[in-house]
Amino acid sequence: MEYRYLLLDVADKVATITINRPDKGNALAPDVLEEVTAAFTALGERQDVNVIVLTGGEKYFSAGFDLNEIRKLEKVSNEAYTALFHRAYRAIMFCPQPVIAAVGGAAIAGGFDLTLMCDIRYASTRAKFGQREIVLSLTPIMDPLWRIIGLGRAKEVALTGRIYGAEEAERMGYVSKVFPEGELLASVGEIARQMATYDRMCLAETKRLSNQVLNQDLDGAMRVQEWLFRTYIGSEDNHQRIDALQAQLAASRKK
Structure with missing residues:
Protein backbone atom coordinates (compact mmCIF):
# COMPACT_ATOMS: atom_id res chain seq x y z
CA MET A 1 0.00 0.00 0.00
CA GLU A 2 1.18 3.51 -0.81
CA TYR A 3 1.11 5.98 2.07
CA ARG A 4 1.01 9.75 1.78
CA TYR A 5 1.69 10.63 5.42
CA LEU A 6 3.64 7.60 6.62
CA LEU A 7 7.04 6.18 5.80
CA LEU A 8 7.37 2.42 6.18
CA ASP A 9 10.61 0.48 6.41
CA VAL A 10 10.95 -3.24 7.12
CA ALA A 11 14.36 -4.76 7.85
CA ASP A 12 15.65 -7.49 10.18
CA LYS A 13 12.06 -8.36 11.20
CA VAL A 14 11.51 -4.79 12.48
CA ALA A 15 8.93 -2.51 10.85
CA THR A 16 9.48 1.21 11.41
CA ILE A 17 6.49 3.50 10.81
CA THR A 18 7.37 7.19 10.65
CA ILE A 19 4.59 9.79 10.70
CA ASN A 20 5.63 12.17 7.94
CA ARG A 21 3.70 15.44 8.03
CA PRO A 22 6.46 17.76 9.27
CA ASP A 23 4.89 20.97 7.93
CA LYS A 24 2.04 20.42 10.42
CA GLY A 25 4.11 18.95 13.27
CA ASN A 26 2.74 15.52 12.31
CA ALA A 27 -0.75 16.63 13.34
CA LEU A 28 -3.37 13.89 13.11
CA ALA A 29 -5.66 14.78 10.24
CA PRO A 30 -8.25 12.15 9.20
CA ASP A 31 -6.06 10.86 6.36
CA VAL A 32 -3.17 10.32 8.78
CA LEU A 33 -5.37 8.32 11.12
CA GLU A 34 -6.69 6.21 8.25
CA GLU A 35 -3.14 5.40 7.21
CA VAL A 36 -2.05 4.54 10.76
CA THR A 37 -4.97 2.12 11.04
CA ALA A 38 -4.23 0.54 7.67
CA ALA A 39 -0.49 0.21 8.34
CA PHE A 40 -0.84 -1.50 11.72
CA THR A 41 -3.61 -3.77 10.47
CA ALA A 42 -1.48 -4.89 7.54
CA LEU A 43 1.70 -5.33 9.60
CA GLY A 44 -0.16 -7.40 12.17
CA GLU A 45 -0.61 -10.09 9.51
CA ARG A 46 2.98 -10.14 8.29
CA GLN A 47 5.06 -13.12 9.34
CA ASP A 48 8.32 -11.29 8.55
CA VAL A 49 7.66 -8.60 11.20
CA ASN A 50 8.28 -9.39 14.88
CA VAL A 51 8.50 -5.86 16.32
CA ILE A 52 7.11 -2.48 15.23
CA VAL A 53 8.58 0.97 15.97
CA LEU A 54 6.28 4.01 15.73
CA THR A 55 8.04 7.36 15.48
CA GLY A 56 7.94 10.82 14.01
CA GLY A 57 11.70 11.00 13.61
CA GLU A 58 14.36 12.73 15.68
CA LYS A 59 12.60 16.12 15.65
CA TYR A 60 8.88 15.37 15.90
CA PHE A 61 6.40 12.85 17.14
CA SER A 62 2.92 14.34 16.77
CA ALA A 63 1.55 17.70 17.86
CA GLY A 64 -1.83 16.02 18.27
CA PHE A 65 -5.23 16.71 16.79
CA ASP A 66 -5.43 18.73 13.60
CA LEU A 67 -7.33 21.64 15.19
CA ASN A 68 -8.49 23.00 11.84
CA GLU A 69 -10.29 19.71 11.22
CA ILE A 70 -11.80 19.53 14.69
CA ARG A 71 -13.04 23.12 14.46
CA LYS A 72 -15.28 22.08 11.56
CA LEU A 73 -17.11 19.49 13.65
CA GLU A 74 -20.54 19.77 15.29
CA LYS A 75 -21.79 17.56 18.12
CA VAL A 76 -24.45 16.08 15.86
CA SER A 77 -21.86 15.03 13.25
CA ASN A 78 -18.75 14.04 15.21
CA GLU A 79 -19.20 10.26 15.30
CA ALA A 80 -17.18 9.43 12.18
CA TYR A 81 -14.20 11.56 13.23
CA THR A 82 -14.20 10.15 16.77
CA ALA A 83 -14.32 6.62 15.37
CA LEU A 84 -11.24 7.40 13.24
CA PHE A 85 -9.15 8.09 16.33
CA HIS A 86 -10.28 5.02 18.16
CA ARG A 87 -9.75 2.73 15.19
CA ALA A 88 -6.18 3.98 15.02
CA TYR A 89 -5.71 3.58 18.77
CA ARG A 90 -7.06 0.03 18.74
CA ALA A 91 -5.01 -0.92 15.68
CA ILE A 92 -1.84 -0.07 17.64
CA MET A 93 -2.86 -1.44 21.03
CA PHE A 94 -4.20 -4.75 19.72
CA CYS A 95 -1.61 -5.26 17.00
CA PRO A 96 -0.15 -8.73 17.71
CA GLN A 97 3.47 -7.61 17.67
CA PRO A 98 5.07 -5.47 20.40
CA VAL A 99 4.99 -1.79 19.44
CA ILE A 100 7.72 0.62 20.57
CA ALA A 101 7.16 4.39 20.52
CA ALA A 102 10.34 6.35 19.69
CA VAL A 103 9.47 9.92 20.65
CA GLY A 104 11.82 12.55 19.28
CA GLY A 105 9.69 15.65 19.86
CA ALA A 106 6.31 16.79 21.12
CA ALA A 107 3.70 14.09 21.75
CA ILE A 108 0.65 16.15 22.65
CA ALA A 109 -3.07 15.30 22.99
CA GLY A 110 -3.79 12.83 20.18
CA GLY A 111 -0.05 12.38 19.70
CA PHE A 112 0.28 11.52 23.38
CA ASP A 113 -2.55 9.04 22.96
CA LEU A 114 -0.67 7.28 20.16
CA THR A 115 2.29 6.76 22.50
CA LEU A 116 -0.15 5.56 25.16
CA MET A 117 -1.25 2.71 22.89
CA CYS A 118 2.32 1.44 22.45
CA ASP A 119 3.84 -1.26 24.65
CA ILE A 120 7.15 0.52 25.35
CA ARG A 121 8.05 4.20 25.13
CA TYR A 122 11.53 5.63 24.59
CA ALA A 123 12.28 9.33 24.19
CA SER A 124 15.01 11.76 23.30
CA THR A 125 15.88 14.64 25.58
CA ARG A 126 13.92 17.03 23.32
CA ALA A 127 10.67 15.05 23.68
CA LYS A 128 7.66 16.50 25.48
CA PHE A 129 4.46 14.81 26.60
CA GLY A 130 1.06 16.29 27.39
CA GLN A 131 -2.50 15.04 27.57
CA ARG A 132 -4.00 18.40 26.64
CA GLU A 133 -7.60 17.40 25.93
CA ILE A 134 -8.91 19.12 29.07
CA VAL A 135 -7.60 22.45 27.74
CA LEU A 136 -9.83 22.02 24.68
CA SER A 137 -12.93 20.96 26.70
CA LEU A 138 -12.42 17.35 25.65
CA THR A 139 -12.29 14.26 27.85
CA PRO A 140 -8.94 12.40 27.85
CA ILE A 141 -8.17 8.69 27.73
CA MET A 142 -7.63 7.46 31.30
CA ASP A 143 -7.29 3.76 30.49
CA PRO A 144 -4.61 2.47 29.86
CA LEU A 145 -2.85 5.59 31.25
CA TRP A 146 -3.68 4.72 34.87
CA ARG A 147 -2.40 1.17 34.36
CA ILE A 148 0.98 2.53 33.28
CA ILE A 149 1.63 5.31 35.82
CA GLY A 150 -0.98 4.70 38.54
CA LEU A 151 -4.35 6.34 39.11
CA GLY A 152 -3.16 9.33 41.14
CA ARG A 153 -0.54 10.40 38.62
CA ALA A 154 -2.89 9.69 35.71
CA LYS A 155 -5.43 12.07 37.23
CA GLU A 156 -2.77 14.76 37.46
CA VAL A 157 -1.77 14.29 33.82
CA ALA A 158 -5.39 14.32 32.64
CA LEU A 159 -6.80 17.09 34.83
CA THR A 160 -3.97 19.64 34.68
CA GLY A 161 -3.18 19.33 30.96
CA ARG A 162 0.43 19.97 31.94
CA ILE A 163 3.31 19.33 29.53
CA TYR A 164 6.10 17.11 30.85
CA GLY A 165 9.71 16.90 29.73
CA ALA A 166 11.27 13.58 28.84
CA GLU A 167 13.13 13.20 32.14
CA GLU A 168 10.00 13.78 34.23
CA ALA A 169 8.07 11.34 32.04
CA GLU A 170 10.80 8.79 32.72
CA ARG A 171 10.65 9.40 36.47
CA MET A 172 6.89 8.80 36.53
CA GLY A 173 7.38 5.52 34.67
CA TYR A 174 5.73 6.59 31.44
CA VAL A 175 8.98 6.51 29.46
CA SER A 176 11.36 3.58 29.88
CA LYS A 177 14.56 5.41 28.91
CA VAL A 178 15.70 8.79 27.60
CA PHE A 179 18.42 9.02 24.95
CA PRO A 180 20.52 12.04 23.92
CA GLU A 181 19.10 14.16 21.13
CA GLY A 182 20.00 12.70 17.76
CA GLU A 183 20.62 9.19 19.12
CA LEU A 184 17.04 8.05 19.61
CA LEU A 185 16.34 6.16 16.40
CA ALA A 186 19.67 4.34 16.33
CA SER A 187 19.31 3.32 19.99
CA VAL A 188 15.70 2.19 19.68
CA GLY A 189 16.52 0.40 16.43
CA GLU A 190 19.16 -1.63 18.22
CA ILE A 191 16.71 -2.60 20.98
CA ALA A 192 14.01 -3.50 18.45
CA ARG A 193 16.36 -5.63 16.34
CA GLN A 194 17.43 -7.58 19.42
CA MET A 195 13.80 -8.14 20.40
CA ALA A 196 13.01 -9.22 16.84
CA THR A 197 15.43 -12.15 17.13
CA TYR A 198 13.13 -13.73 19.72
CA ASP A 199 10.35 -16.18 18.88
CA ARG A 200 7.56 -14.30 17.07
CA MET A 201 4.68 -16.13 18.74
CA CYS A 202 6.31 -15.89 22.17
CA LEU A 203 6.54 -12.10 21.76
CA ALA A 204 2.89 -11.92 20.69
CA GLU A 205 1.69 -14.16 23.52
CA THR A 206 3.66 -12.16 26.08
CA LYS A 207 2.07 -8.94 24.84
CA ARG A 208 -1.40 -10.47 24.96
CA LEU A 209 -0.72 -11.91 28.41
CA SER A 210 0.33 -8.52 29.79
CA ASN A 211 -3.04 -7.08 28.77
CA GLN A 212 -5.09 -10.10 29.81
CA VAL A 213 -3.84 -10.59 33.37
CA LEU A 214 -4.79 -7.05 34.39
CA ASN A 215 -8.45 -8.05 34.36
Missing part, protein backbone atom coordinates in the same frame (compact mmCIF):
# COMPACT_ATOMS: atom_id res chain seq x y z
CA GLN A 216 -8.09 -11.34 36.24
CA ASP A 217 -7.81 -12.26 39.87
CA LEU A 218 -4.41 -13.48 41.01
CA ASP A 219 -5.30 -17.17 40.91
CA GLY A 220 -6.69 -16.89 37.38
CA ALA A 221 -3.65 -14.95 36.20
CA MET A 222 -1.28 -17.53 37.65
CA ARG A 223 -3.16 -20.35 35.89
CA VAL A 224 -3.02 -18.58 32.52
CA GLN A 225 0.70 -17.92 32.93
CA GLU A 226 1.34 -21.56 33.88
CA TRP A 227 -0.55 -22.75 30.79
CA LEU A 228 1.35 -20.42 28.48
CA PHE A 229 4.72 -21.37 29.99
CA ARG A 230 3.87 -25.06 29.49
CA THR A 231 3.02 -24.31 25.85
CA TYR A 232 6.58 -23.17 25.13
CA ILE A 233 8.90 -25.01 27.49
CA GLY A 234 10.47 -28.07 25.87
CA SER A 235 9.71 -26.93 22.33
CA GLU A 236 12.29 -27.33 19.59
CA ASP A 237 12.88 -23.58 19.50
CA ASN A 238 13.31 -23.56 23.27
CA HIS A 239 15.95 -26.32 22.99
CA GLN A 240 17.82 -24.52 20.22
CA ARG A 241 17.94 -21.27 22.15
CA ILE A 242 19.19 -23.02 25.29
CA ASP A 243 21.95 -24.69 23.25
CA ALA A 244 22.93 -21.37 21.67
CA LEU A 245 23.01 -19.57 25.02
CA GLN A 246 25.09 -22.31 26.66
CA ALA A 247 27.55 -22.24 23.75
CA GLN A 248 27.81 -18.47 24.09
CA LEU A 249 28.44 -18.69 27.85
CA ALA A 250 31.06 -21.44 27.36
CA ALA A 251 32.87 -19.33 24.77
CA SER A 252 32.87 -16.28 27.06
CA ARG A 253 34.37 -18.32 29.93
CA LYS A 254 37.30 -19.38 27.74
CA LYS A 255 38.31 -15.78 27.04
Whole structure:
Protein backbone atom coordinates (compact mmCIF):
# COMPACT_ATOMS: atom_id res chain seq x y z
CA MET A 1 0.00 0.00 0.00
CA GLU A 2 1.18 3.51 -0.81
CA TYR A 3 1.11 5.98 2.07
CA ARG A 4 1.01 9.75 1.78
CA TYR A 5 1.69 10.63 5.42
CA LEU A 6 3.64 7.60 6.62
CA LEU A 7 7.04 6.18 5.80
CA LEU A 8 7.37 2.42 6.18
CA ASP A 9 10.61 0.48 6.41
CA VAL A 10 10.95 -3.24 7.12
CA ALA A 11 14.36 -4.76 7.85
CA ASP A 12 15.65 -7.49 10.18
CA LYS A 13 12.06 -8.36 11.20
CA VAL A 14 11.51 -4.79 12.48
CA ALA A 15 8.93 -2.51 10.85
CA THR A 16 9.48 1.21 11.41
CA ILE A 17 6.49 3.50 10.81
CA THR A 18 7.37 7.19 10.65
CA ILE A 19 4.59 9.79 10.70
CA ASN A 20 5.63 12.17 7.94
CA ARG A 21 3.70 15.44 8.03
CA PRO A 22 6.46 17.76 9.27
CA ASP A 23 4.89 20.97 7.93
CA LYS A 24 2.04 20.42 10.42
CA GLY A 25 4.11 18.95 13.27
CA ASN A 26 2.74 15.52 12.31
CA ALA A 27 -0.75 16.63 13.34
CA LEU A 28 -3.37 13.89 13.11
CA ALA A 29 -5.66 14.78 10.24
CA PRO A 30 -8.25 12.15 9.20
CA ASP A 31 -6.06 10.86 6.36
CA VAL A 32 -3.17 10.32 8.78
CA LEU A 33 -5.37 8.32 11.12
CA GLU A 34 -6.69 6.21 8.25
CA GLU A 35 -3.14 5.40 7.21
CA VAL A 36 -2.05 4.54 10.76
CA THR A 37 -4.97 2.12 11.04
CA ALA A 38 -4.23 0.54 7.67
CA ALA A 39 -0.49 0.21 8.34
CA PHE A 40 -0.84 -1.50 11.72
CA THR A 41 -3.61 -3.77 10.47
CA ALA A 42 -1.48 -4.89 7.54
CA LEU A 43 1.70 -5.33 9.60
CA GLY A 44 -0.16 -7.40 12.17
CA GLU A 45 -0.61 -10.09 9.51
CA ARG A 46 2.98 -10.14 8.29
CA GLN A 47 5.06 -13.12 9.34
CA ASP A 48 8.32 -11.29 8.55
CA VAL A 49 7.66 -8.60 11.20
CA ASN A 50 8.28 -9.39 14.88
CA VAL A 51 8.50 -5.86 16.32
CA ILE A 52 7.11 -2.48 15.23
CA VAL A 53 8.58 0.97 15.97
CA LEU A 54 6.28 4.01 15.73
CA THR A 55 8.04 7.36 15.48
CA GLY A 56 7.94 10.82 14.01
CA GLY A 57 11.70 11.00 13.61
CA GLU A 58 14.36 12.73 15.68
CA LYS A 59 12.60 16.12 15.65
CA TYR A 60 8.88 15.37 15.90
CA PHE A 61 6.40 12.85 17.14
CA SER A 62 2.92 14.34 16.77
CA ALA A 63 1.55 17.70 17.86
CA GLY A 64 -1.83 16.02 18.27
CA PHE A 65 -5.23 16.71 16.79
CA ASP A 66 -5.43 18.73 13.60
CA LEU A 67 -7.33 21.64 15.19
CA ASN A 68 -8.49 23.00 11.84
CA GLU A 69 -10.29 19.71 11.22
CA ILE A 70 -11.80 19.53 14.69
CA ARG A 71 -13.04 23.12 14.46
CA LYS A 72 -15.28 22.08 11.56
CA LEU A 73 -17.11 19.49 13.65
CA GLU A 74 -20.54 19.77 15.29
CA LYS A 75 -21.79 17.56 18.12
CA VAL A 76 -24.45 16.08 15.86
CA SER A 77 -21.86 15.03 13.25
CA ASN A 78 -18.75 14.04 15.21
CA GLU A 79 -19.20 10.26 15.30
CA ALA A 80 -17.18 9.43 12.18
CA TYR A 81 -14.20 11.56 13.23
CA THR A 82 -14.20 10.15 16.77
CA ALA A 83 -14.32 6.62 15.37
CA LEU A 84 -11.24 7.40 13.24
CA PHE A 85 -9.15 8.09 16.33
CA HIS A 86 -10.28 5.02 18.16
CA ARG A 87 -9.75 2.73 15.19
CA ALA A 88 -6.18 3.98 15.02
CA TYR A 89 -5.71 3.58 18.77
CA ARG A 90 -7.06 0.03 18.74
CA ALA A 91 -5.01 -0.92 15.68
CA ILE A 92 -1.84 -0.07 17.64
CA MET A 93 -2.86 -1.44 21.03
CA PHE A 94 -4.20 -4.75 19.72
CA CYS A 95 -1.61 -5.26 17.00
CA PRO A 96 -0.15 -8.73 17.71
CA GLN A 97 3.47 -7.61 17.67
CA PRO A 98 5.07 -5.47 20.40
CA VAL A 99 4.99 -1.79 19.44
CA ILE A 100 7.72 0.62 20.57
CA ALA A 101 7.16 4.39 20.52
CA ALA A 102 10.34 6.35 19.69
CA VAL A 103 9.47 9.92 20.65
CA GLY A 104 11.82 12.55 19.28
CA GLY A 105 9.69 15.65 19.86
CA ALA A 106 6.31 16.79 21.12
CA ALA A 107 3.70 14.09 21.75
CA ILE A 108 0.65 16.15 22.65
CA ALA A 109 -3.07 15.30 22.99
CA GLY A 110 -3.79 12.83 20.18
CA GLY A 111 -0.05 12.38 19.70
CA PHE A 112 0.28 11.52 23.38
CA ASP A 113 -2.55 9.04 22.96
CA LEU A 114 -0.67 7.28 20.16
CA THR A 115 2.29 6.76 22.50
CA LEU A 116 -0.15 5.56 25.16
CA MET A 117 -1.25 2.71 22.89
CA CYS A 118 2.32 1.44 22.45
CA ASP A 119 3.84 -1.26 24.65
CA ILE A 120 7.15 0.52 25.35
CA ARG A 121 8.05 4.20 25.13
CA TYR A 122 11.53 5.63 24.59
CA ALA A 123 12.28 9.33 24.19
CA SER A 124 15.01 11.76 23.30
CA THR A 125 15.88 14.64 25.58
CA ARG A 126 13.92 17.03 23.32
CA ALA A 127 10.67 15.05 23.68
CA LYS A 128 7.66 16.50 25.48
CA PHE A 129 4.46 14.81 26.60
CA GLY A 130 1.06 16.29 27.39
CA GLN A 131 -2.50 15.04 27.57
CA ARG A 132 -4.00 18.40 26.64
CA GLU A 133 -7.60 17.40 25.93
CA ILE A 134 -8.91 19.12 29.07
CA VAL A 135 -7.60 22.45 27.74
CA LEU A 136 -9.83 22.02 24.68
CA SER A 137 -12.93 20.96 26.70
CA LEU A 138 -12.42 17.35 25.65
CA THR A 139 -12.29 14.26 27.85
CA PRO A 140 -8.94 12.40 27.85
CA ILE A 141 -8.17 8.69 27.73
CA MET A 142 -7.63 7.46 31.30
CA ASP A 143 -7.29 3.76 30.49
CA PRO A 144 -4.61 2.47 29.86
CA LEU A 145 -2.85 5.59 31.25
CA TRP A 146 -3.68 4.72 34.87
CA ARG A 147 -2.40 1.17 34.36
CA ILE A 148 0.98 2.53 33.28
CA ILE A 149 1.63 5.31 35.82
CA GLY A 150 -0.98 4.70 38.54
CA LEU A 151 -4.35 6.34 39.11
CA GLY A 152 -3.16 9.33 41.14
CA ARG A 153 -0.54 10.40 38.62
CA ALA A 154 -2.89 9.69 35.71
CA LYS A 155 -5.43 12.07 37.23
CA GLU A 156 -2.77 14.76 37.46
CA VAL A 157 -1.77 14.29 33.82
CA ALA A 158 -5.39 14.32 32.64
CA LEU A 159 -6.80 17.09 34.83
CA THR A 160 -3.97 19.64 34.68
CA GLY A 161 -3.18 19.33 30.96
CA ARG A 162 0.43 19.97 31.94
CA ILE A 163 3.31 19.33 29.53
CA TYR A 164 6.10 17.11 30.85
CA GLY A 165 9.71 16.90 29.73
CA ALA A 166 11.27 13.58 28.84
CA GLU A 167 13.13 13.20 32.14
CA GLU A 168 10.00 13.78 34.23
CA ALA A 169 8.07 11.34 32.04
CA GLU A 170 10.80 8.79 32.72
CA ARG A 171 10.65 9.40 36.47
CA MET A 172 6.89 8.80 36.53
CA GLY A 173 7.38 5.52 34.67
CA TYR A 174 5.73 6.59 31.44
CA VAL A 175 8.98 6.51 29.46
CA SER A 176 11.36 3.58 29.88
CA LYS A 177 14.56 5.41 28.91
CA VAL A 178 15.70 8.79 27.60
CA PHE A 179 18.42 9.02 24.95
CA PRO A 180 20.52 12.04 23.92
CA GLU A 181 19.10 14.16 21.13
CA GLY A 182 20.00 12.70 17.76
CA GLU A 183 20.62 9.19 19.12
CA LEU A 184 17.04 8.05 19.61
CA LEU A 185 16.34 6.16 16.40
CA ALA A 186 19.67 4.34 16.33
CA SER A 187 19.31 3.32 19.99
CA VAL A 188 15.70 2.19 19.68
CA GLY A 189 16.52 0.40 16.43
CA GLU A 190 19.16 -1.63 18.22
CA ILE A 191 16.71 -2.60 20.98
CA ALA A 192 14.01 -3.50 18.45
CA ARG A 193 16.36 -5.63 16.34
CA GLN A 194 17.43 -7.58 19.42
CA MET A 195 13.80 -8.14 20.40
CA ALA A 196 13.01 -9.22 16.84
CA THR A 197 15.43 -12.15 17.13
CA TYR A 198 13.13 -13.73 19.72
CA ASP A 199 10.35 -16.18 18.88
CA ARG A 200 7.56 -14.30 17.07
CA MET A 201 4.68 -16.13 18.74
CA CYS A 202 6.31 -15.89 22.17
CA LEU A 203 6.54 -12.10 21.76
CA ALA A 204 2.89 -11.92 20.69
CA GLU A 205 1.69 -14.16 23.52
CA THR A 206 3.66 -12.16 26.08
CA LYS A 207 2.07 -8.94 24.84
CA ARG A 208 -1.40 -10.47 24.96
CA LEU A 209 -0.72 -11.91 28.41
CA SER A 210 0.33 -8.52 29.79
CA ASN A 211 -3.04 -7.08 28.77
CA GLN A 212 -5.09 -10.10 29.81
CA VAL A 213 -3.84 -10.59 33.37
CA LEU A 214 -4.79 -7.05 34.39
CA ASN A 215 -8.45 -8.05 34.36
CA GLN A 216 -8.09 -11.34 36.24
CA ASP A 217 -7.81 -12.26 39.87
CA LEU A 218 -4.41 -13.48 41.01
CA ASP A 219 -5.30 -17.17 40.91
CA GLY A 220 -6.69 -16.89 37.38
CA ALA A 221 -3.65 -14.95 36.20
CA MET A 222 -1.28 -17.53 37.65
CA ARG A 223 -3.16 -20.35 35.89
CA VAL A 224 -3.02 -18.58 32.52
CA GLN A 225 0.70 -17.92 32.93
CA GLU A 226 1.34 -21.56 33.88
CA TRP A 227 -0.55 -22.75 30.79
CA LEU A 228 1.35 -20.42 28.48
CA PHE A 229 4.72 -21.37 29.99
CA ARG A 230 3.87 -25.06 29.49
CA THR A 231 3.02 -24.31 25.85
CA TYR A 232 6.58 -23.17 25.13
CA ILE A 233 8.90 -25.01 27.49
CA GLY A 234 10.47 -28.07 25.87
CA SER A 235 9.71 -26.93 22.33
CA GLU A 236 12.29 -27.33 19.59
CA ASP A 237 12.88 -23.58 19.50
CA ASN A 238 13.31 -23.56 23.27
CA HIS A 239 15.95 -26.32 22.99
CA GLN A 240 17.82 -24.52 20.22
CA ARG A 241 17.94 -21.27 22.15
CA ILE A 242 19.19 -23.02 25.29
CA ASP A 243 21.95 -24.69 23.25
CA ALA A 244 22.93 -21.37 21.67
CA LEU A 245 23.01 -19.57 25.02
CA GLN A 246 25.09 -22.31 26.66
CA ALA A 247 27.55 -22.24 23.75
CA GLN A 248 27.81 -18.47 24.09
CA LEU A 249 28.44 -18.69 27.85
CA ALA A 250 31.06 -21.44 27.36
CA ALA A 251 32.87 -19.33 24.77
CA SER A 252 32.87 -16.28 27.06
CA ARG A 253 34.37 -18.32 29.93
CA LYS A 254 37.30 -19.38 27.74
CA LYS A 255 38.31 -15.78 27.04
